[in-house]
Amino acid sequence: MITTCVDVFVKEDCIQDFIKATEKNHRGSVSEPDNFRFDILQSNDNPCHFVLYEVYKTAEGVAAHKETAHYLEWRDTVADMMAKPRQGNKFTMLFPEA
Amino acid sequence: MITTCVDVFVKEDCIQDFIKATEKNHRGSVSEPDNFRFDILQSNDNPCHFVLYEVYKTAEGVAAHKETAHYLEWRDTVADMMAKPRQGNKFTMLFPEA
Numbered sequence: 001m002i003t004t005c006v007d008v009f010v011k012e013d014c015i016q017d018f019i020k021a022t023e024k025n026h027r028g029s030v031s032e033p034d035n036f037r038f039d040i041l042q043s044n045d046n047p048c049h050f051v052l053y054e055v056y057k058t059a060e061g062v063a064a065h066k067e068t069a070h071y072l073e074w075r076d077t078v079a080d081m082m083a084k085p086r087q088g089n090k091f092t093m094l095f096p097e098a
Numbered sequence: 099m100i101t102t103c104v105d106v107f108v109k110e111d112c113i114q115d116f117i118k119a120t121e122k123n124h125r126g127s128v129s130e131p132d133n134f135r136f137d138i139l140q141s142n143d144n145p146c147h148f149v150l151y152e153v154y155k156t157a158e159g160v161a162a163h164k165e166t167a168h169y170l171e172w173r174d175t176v177a178d179m180m181a182k183p184r185q186g187n188k189f190t191m192l193f194p195e196a
Binding site for chain 2: 039043044051089093095096
């Protein structure tokens, strides 16, 4: 399965607004048919550091996510909250198997 | 929930043996009562780079994992496969909620 770990660093005064916007994106994303995981993590060492852990069963599912209303709203809502550009790292999930 | 992302870099000639040992650890770990996720990822950019994505419902579950036979066997089996010491980063899972 196709896994993307997205590191996001937000400005300190945006933490609560970021969580609110990202919860909405989470709820929409887990309802997508090809989604397997869409976990939202906050670092214990740095509360400004979040990770979006996104797993999709297919490449089509990854592409479809980028077209959804909830993703597009999230992207625009959080753009100015970020302390630096977000970075996605790609992995293949070996276990559990699809 | 308590989330640990463990970055592991293995020697190139150990990749297949590492996957085999880690699959066994995965199967044992997901059967633990307090385990929520125990995903095994391999980087698309560097096949020597793995992430163990471990989520537990309680601190007791995290501690209990370290006492299991499958964890102890994995730890000893993979020790010499690593190119450098593994590193765990701690997060709190915000969504999904427990």
